[in-house]
Amino acid sequence: MPDILQPDICVIGAGSGGLSVAAAAAAFGVPVVLIERGRMGGDCLNYGCVPSKSLLAAARHAAAFRHAADFGITYSRPTIDFARVREHVRGVIAAIAPNDSTERFTGLGVRVIAGTARFNDAATVAVGDDFEIKARRFVIATGSSPAIPPIPGLAETPHLTNETIFDLAECPAHLLVIGAGPIGLELAQAFRRLGAAVTVLEAATPLAHDDPECAAIVLDQLARDGVAIRAGVAVRRVAGAGRKVQVVVGTADREETIEGSHLLVATGRTPNVAELGLERAGIACEPRGIVVDKRLRTTNKRVYAIGDVAGGLQFTHVANYHAGLVVRHALFRLPVAASSDALPWVTFTDPELAHVGLTEAAARLRGIAFQVLRWPYHENDRAQAERATHGHIKVITSPRGRILGATIVGHNAGELIAAWSLAVSRRLNVRAMATMVLPYPTLSEIGKRAAIARYAGSLTRPMVRRIIALLRRLG
Ligand SMILES: Cc1cc2nc3c(=O)[nH]c(=O)nc-3n(C[C@H](O)[C@H](O)[C@H](O)COP(=O)(O)OP(=O)(O)OC[C@H]3O[C@@H](n4cnc5c(N)ncnc54)[C@H](O)[C@@H]3O)c2cc1C
Numbered sequence: 001m002p003d004i005l006q007p008d009i010c011v012i013g014a015g016s017g018g019l020s021v022a023a024a025a026a027a028f029g030v031p032v033v034l035i036e037r038g039r040m041g042g043d044c045l046n047y048g049c050v051p052s053k054s055l056l057a058a059a060r061h062a063a064a065f066r067h068a069a070d071f072g073i074t075y076s077r078p079t080i081d082f083a084r085v086r087e088h089v090r091g092v093i094a095a096i097a098p099n100d101s102t103e104r105f106t107g108l109g110v111r112v113i114a115g116t117a118r119f120n121d122a123a124t125v126a127v128g129d130d131f132e133i134k135a136r137r138f139v140i141a142t143g144s145s146p147a148i149p150p151i152p153g154l155a156e157t158p159h160l161t162n163e164t165i166f167d168l169a170e171c172p173a174h175l176l177v178i179g180a181g182p183i184g185l186e187l188a189q190a191f192r193r194l195g196a197a198v199t200v201l202e203a204a205t206p207l208a209h210d211d212p213e214c215a216a217i218v219l220d221q222l223a224r225d226g227v228a229i230r231a232g233v234a235v236r237r238v239a240g241a242g243r244k245v246q247v248v249v250g251t252a253d254r255e256e257t258i259e260g261s262h263l264l265v266a267t268g269r270t271p272n273v274a275e276l277g278l279e280r281a282g283i284a285c286e287p288r289g290i291v292v293d294k295r296l297r298t299t300n301k302r303v304y305a306i307g308d309v310a311g312g313l314q315f316t317h318v319a320n321y322h323a324g325l326v327v328r329h330a331l332f333r334l335p336v337a338a339s340s341d342a343l344p345w346v347t348f349t350d351p352e353l354a355h356v357g358l359t360e361a362a363a364r365l366r367g368i369a370f371q372v373l374r375w376p377y378h379e380n381d382r383a384q385a386e387r388a389t390h391g392h393i394k395v396i397t398s399p400r401g402r403i404l405g406a407t408i409v410g411h412n413a414g415e416l417i418a419a420w421s422l423a424v425s426r427r428l429n430v431r432a433m434a435t436m437v438l439p440y441p442t443l444s445e446i447g448k449r450a451a452i453a454r455y456a457g458s459l460t461r462p463m464v465r466r467i468i469a470l471l472r473r474l475g
Helices: 016-027 042-046 049-071 082-100 102-108 182-193 212-225 316-332 360-366 381-386 413-425 430-434 445-453 462-473
Strands: 003-005 009-012 032-036 111-114 117-121 124-127 131-133 137-140 144-146 174-178 197-202 228-231 235-241 244-250 255-260 262-265 269-271 303-305 345-347 352-357 371-376 392-397 403-410
Touching (some): 009 016, 360 392
Parallel strands (some): 009 137, 032 111
Antiparallel strands (some): 124 131, 371 392
């Protein structure tokens, strides 16, 4: 006979979204059950953000010697001990893991159950034959998995995904990457800088969701690093065994075979719903993810879906944002409405590519009147001191100056986007950014200069000239 549990909230999946809901609910003294079938911490900690950023950090150190001479420092080519790089990545995961551990959550008062959750009916979730959970509310936070495209030969050919690539004990001689989205390109740059030859194959446009002008700066740096990016090529079939992989690309009349030692598939994500028994609970699902309303409720009003499985923007901070909304709605009955208008995202290549709000293309598509403000990194003193002059900011404003969006490409863009996220979410006017006092010399001044650019030319306007003359007369 299974144990019957009757908590207020049952959370399925202990990744970024699920852990946030469970921790918040427990902090308010609400009985919570949290079910996890794999590793606590989910994709972000184990197979996503944390290992990829740790690998990129190692890669940045490996690449630093190339520019050291510009600063008057020379050292020879680095020796890369890939097994130790892997240890570094594992060490970072291990350092963060206690925050997401069963021990910590049990200590917070959460009942953590290891196993795969599936709905038995609209109000019951089972974990094997051991538990039946009849909760007041359920939160599905089961995340996503790498989407494996139906390429002939792929199933029989050894290939890597984000779930296996961080386990490699040696650096690939030649890594072939299918997919030039953020995940494919971050890993392409990391492995190139750590010594692999890297070829990226993309059927459409690399970094297709980003401002093309800014994405071009990232792609240019990748090319300088020696990453070969082939855009607009369809992969027709793959084959291989051991340390030999052949990828055939081309069109009907022309085919080309590209050979490598390892193959990474980074062609998007698919929601983790297969084992949930959604149909038994009356929960509708589309290929992109579980169908949710603006409160993140599924078609079964007792059940919410958050994070990657809800099919919107797939980032850790989005899963956390969703978790906050669900806690407010499910526990406190507060009105909430999920919106992606002010959700930033960052591609952590070097240079970084960061974005929030409307892009220029999206503004054009909406047919709204808008203005583009820009400022280049090379006009910034700190960027000059750091010799990090490649990049720029692009700000989209309404004709009256309301900040609608910003894209930054360049050194530390992921940090610099924070102020613009606040500006977009708080509907600030660009005047606020133009008049803000910032420490000198910092890269954040790049954004301020873009904001001031809106007023360039104002001095020639008759009204402004009259006001300045009046102020002078008044002393
Ligand atoms: C290589 C890579 C790099 C990334 N880098 C970044 C980054 O830099 N910044 C960023 O914001 N985002 C990044 N992401 C995206 C980020 O990892 C995800 O958006 C985030 O992890 C989603 O959180 P989640 O809670 O929805 O799902 P997850 O974190 O994936 O957690 C879902 C959990 O549910 C469990 N589960 C699934 N089904 C069941 C079931 N039936 N029963 C019980 N448990 C179940 C899974 O085992 C998993 O642990 C990256 C992703 C990848 C792949």
